[in-house]
Amino acid sequence: MPNPIGEFDLIARYFTRPARQAVLGVGDDCALIQPGVGMQLAISSDMLVEGRHFFPDVDPATLGHKALAVNLSDLAACGATPLGFTLALALPRVDTDWLAGFSRGLWALADLHGCELIGGDTTCGPLNICITVFGELPQGQALLRSGAKVGDDIYVSGTLGQARLALDALRGTLALPAPLLALSRQRLEQPTPRLALGQALRGIASAAIDISDGLTGDLGHILKASGLGASLETAVAIDLLAHDADRAAFASVLSTAQQLDYVLAGGDDYELAFCAPFQARAAVQAAAEKSHTPVTRIGRTQAQTGLRLQQANGTFLTQKSKSFDHFA
Known part of the structure; x- marks a missing residue:
């Protein structure tokens, strides 16, 4: 039975919004983001694989939340403020109910922290979610792992x-x-x-x-x-x-x-x-x-x-x- 929607319709329906903070968001070969004057970019990627990081029957809305949350946590550890993220999504099939729930959980957390989806990729394969998140912070103020001192x-x-x-x-x-x-x-x-x-x-x-x-x-x-x-x-x-x-x-x-x-x-x-x-x-x-x-x-x-x-x-x-x- 043919999928009810194709790849580009899927992206348009569930994962496209007008760009807000980004100079250029979803729709071109590259997204463009511009950090503020005197700011540095903080970038992190995480992958979630079905059966390894989450159960197959997990609620898709909570999975959408967690997929972004684990990346935002890396920005938190650096002291950064979120700007945007990309989403690479492998799907075994097109399930519109699953996509609606997943995108709902994803958008809810993204909106809470002002972090917009600016690009990514979709393909057919075992369920796999890879997000790369971008944040900014004042130059030289990043929290690092290497800065601890004796007696801290x-x-x-x-x-x-x-x-x-x-x-x-x-x-x-x-x-x-x-x-x-x-x-x-x-x-x-x-x-x-x-x-x-x-x-x-x-x-x-x-x-x-x-x-x-x-x-x-x-x-x-x-x-x-x-x-x-x-x-x-x-x-x-x-x-x-x-x-x-x-x-x-x-x-x-x-x-x-x-x-x-x-x-x-x-x-x-x-x-x-x-x-x-x-x-x-x-x-x-x-x-x-x-x-x-x-x-x-x-x-x-x-x-x-x-x-x-x-x-x-x-x-x-x-x-x-x-x-x-x-x-x-």
């Missing part, structure tokens, strides 16, 4: 571990009560890119990264780039699994060791881990309040390389948690 505080935004909890529950390797699964599944499928926090941390944070593969692994990238080590407080880190009343609910179904493991190595959180000088504590708190984003101080950087997990009694825990690696 280490912070994390939001909560960690719930996305991986949902993934394990959906795979059938972990039993979660329905309310906790619903809460965790939202964190897995609709992460919140911390753009406002990243922008507020420019000139305050010394280094930053978004947490996509797990806290210990992603923080390790900062430590390696900065030539440092760190000590994390496990008693503080474990509370990152959830806030307020939800904290007790998760603790009732997970052991202490499980909770800590999900926090340290869960992945798919898309929160920010960042470092800042001790003297900047008040400024960090002000940035958190300005961006309406909770942040938690969980440790400090050290001259001795390696990551150490310090327990409340002062002893150190042997690190067994490993972050996600596609090819490990």
